[in-house]
Amino acid sequence: MNKLIKLVMALIVSLSIVSLPTGKAQAAGFPDVTSFKKEIDYLTEQKVISGFKDGTFRPSVKLTRAQAVVMIMRAIGMPETPVENPGFLDVSTTTFGYKEIAYAVSLGIINGKSPEQFDPAGNITRAEMATILVNAFEMGGLFPPGFKDVSTKSWAYPYISSLAANNITVGYDDQTFRPKNPIDRAQFSAFLARILNPEFQPSSPLVKDSLVDMTAEANIVDVVKNPDKPIIYFIDALSNSLVMLNLETYEEQFVDLKYPAEKLIIKNGKIFVTQLLQGRSSYNFIDMQKGLINVYDANDLTLLKEVNVNIDPYDIAVDDSETLIISSGSGQHTEVQTYNWKTSEELSSAFINDRKLIELSPTINKVYSVDTHHYTGKIESYTLLDGKITKDVMEPRFFGNELRGYIQFTPDGKYIFNGNGTIYTSSSQKSSDLSPLGQLATPFSTITFDLAGNGMFLADRSNEIIAYDYELLEPVYSMETYGKIDHLFYVEETGELYAFTKLKMNNSAIEYTALERIYLGE
Template identity: 40%
Template sequence: MKKAFAFLSTVVLTASLLVHPTSGKAATTFSDVSMYKEEIGYLTDQKIINGYPDGTFKPDQPIKRLQAVQMILREMGISDTNAPNPNFKDVKPGDYGYGDIATAVDLGIISGKQDGTFEPWGTLTRAQMAKILVNAYKLRGIYPYDFKDITPDSWAFEYISPLAANNITTGYGDGTFRPNLPLSRAHFSVFMARLLNSDFKPENEMLADSLLEGLFDLKIQDTDIHPSEPIIYVLDSIENQVVALNYETYEMTAVPLNLPAERMTYRNGKIYVTLLKGQHSSYWWAKDQQGAVAIIDANQMKVEKQFNIDLDPFDIAADGKGHIFVTSGSGQHTSMHSYDEATGEKLGEMGLYERSYMQMHPSLNRIYTIDTNVSPRDMDVFQFDENGKFISTYDSPYHGDYNLATDLTISPDGKYIFNSIGNIFRATMLKDSDMSYVGKLDKAYKTIAFDLEYGEFYTSNDREYITAYDYTTFKPKYQLETYGKPAHMFYQDNKLLILSTMELEGSGVQYVGLETIEFETE
């Protein structure tokens, strides 16, 4: 069985965490505790926080800065690591807690104050605690809703936001977080219990099933993904560039292009981009057409070569064996060309209608195309040999029998062709059954991703949710809420990666949001 588990990746699971019981029931009780009994009992049972000899917990007493550090290290199972001296003015070697403070600094959990002190017995504010927890447990995520008393330019914003995104805090009923309020022992217990055991997390209707991890000022024209590394490639039409976005580190590397780009594809360490030398026109005939193809080294993110072609380029595909395939964007009844990527030499051509989108079959021996500006819309297949030369072509066995949108996606196992109108067709390479109708989804979609290991695929249709389907029956199974409207989706390493269009609350500015949904399996 597989189910969504939105925030699994946001906490570094330590050995001590793994042996915690899953139940929130507490065996420990205190005479002065009426609120948060289970959270406090949970932490005291785990020996993370202690009561007093008189049987009280003193829930309203402020947590001291040193105490918070010691309790986090205790939970992580980390003792004095003989870390280097952090050189705080008020903490010297031999002082009580010196080793814990030095260890926490060495691990990047704390950094002290601007005046060079740590103030170990000072009270800890709610904002300071947010920073410590985010640093200690590597929390990620952006909370897309505002706390009234926290602005994006506040030093604490980058720590409070992931704390809220992971449902560790919901703030107060009046919409504030109260960052400068001293943190009580009770509220520390609530924070820690929610972080360590999701059973303690409250109901929060504002939270989606996804984790919003980043916001980017991009306008996506086309995308692709590296098959094994955490890299999504984006063709950005704002700056006319190809961007490599690392979805683990959020780092972006851009390659500017010297001509307007139309489409791109990734194959075997290279990114192939069609470049325009004119506007697409049904009356730009073949004898006058021109364009170019750029080949980018995806490891170095540099243009490896660029060559001119005698075609107004539209879509592009590559077989990873040194051959590139390009459809024409002009000339009505025009053609697809194949090229040798090393020399730029044209290897062959086949007729098709202008502005046809294409997708390479996983077998890397044929390409499926779909018309975009004729009616009724149709699909074709083009077979080629190991030298990149076309062998044959034929069109679908129907003509106008089924509605089609201007796209096609081939499932990773190569069995089916999905069209966003919701219709599904076979991809068999047997002329009598190739592109034959299989069935229809319950609704249209804008983007689709597949997890065939667990027999699921996911679609979204410009709404703030994703529908999961059974790959065998094509029946819907469940829905997942998102913050933005998914525009492009990928599935990789048990994680659904979503590039969505969204606006932050009250901003009026549209961003590309990177949202993720991680799954657990049983």
């Protein structure tokens, strides 16, 4: 934000210097201005731009490429040392804006019309202006709705898309951007005012409360965040790979997996990934089952061990001593087992139905399970002691509301939530005391927490995120994403909320997986 403020202040100065008219600024407005009147009046009052001596603004006057580059380059600062001549035949050392053009080209902010021609006196197009603004202000993001006249294969597509994603432009009413049209003083004023003051950004149902940082053809089935770094790990079922993504640099690292994977968990700097060695079936009884758990170093995804297990792994948990707790996905009446991953030794087993999700309590001594393939209204608990698991004897509980196949502890261990919104206490060690405390206002299929900010965020396979006050467990506001939300995760290190979503870009028939960064706030 500080960098942006510096850029904005420098831009104000540069516009005062470069502005073509020399007339006095008129706070009362210009008689020839109808479109973008508020934006132009704002910039005039701020002495960013001024009108002509006859009292007009001449909003339709076009900007040249050299003038536009000078404005932007003076905003981001010029080097003290000489810049290498860019080699354009129509740009000499005496050409207006020579140094700025040379610097902008050296930074890749703008290119010439050809290797020999820059066309400094030519009108700058809307596409070129989008490129300069996005490059200079380091804007990112993509605009999923797109524009009818901007193909995803166009050189200008990523820049125009980023400009729209940041709500600097929404194009024309016919859903076109008209990239080849020259930009005039009024349009440039609108773009500039929206950068300087977000209050001028247009209100459009097409612009959501998020920024699409990246898209890919992928099917993300599970994701976890590194507890100490702004890094996430996820399984892409489409490529059957484990991916590590740095959310600061957007660097990715991939590991191909031999067998289909469904679940992963991080513990003590290690990533544990389930591997299916056989087809899942209700008739694969316990003596027929087998599976594999891959263990990776969380720093570089080095494979540490392949752990053969006597079970079809469905879900996994890991305690502080790195004991593996694995539920079975086959066999109907089957087992949950524990393992020492370093020796591959099976430590214990207990009865469980197949395809149950398991959740390890923050106190590390309780494991809770819930069905995923039908609603039973029942959560079962197990005791974990020294790596050994035993099923608790508890009264059958049908809590009135049908439970979903999703349970989640809060990071502080205070509550356990079911996906239908039911709240349970986890403070008692007696499993028979597991009873509902209340009901959230909304069900959910994914949830994440910002306990330092007293917040939690829920979504339920839609475009809507509900933000809750964690202390009161009440909804406070909602946010909308471009795609339907599969996974939410909050990054404490940067204070940002992210979502993996499914969406279609530019009305494409292909559904992509997108990483959306959410704008927090009411």
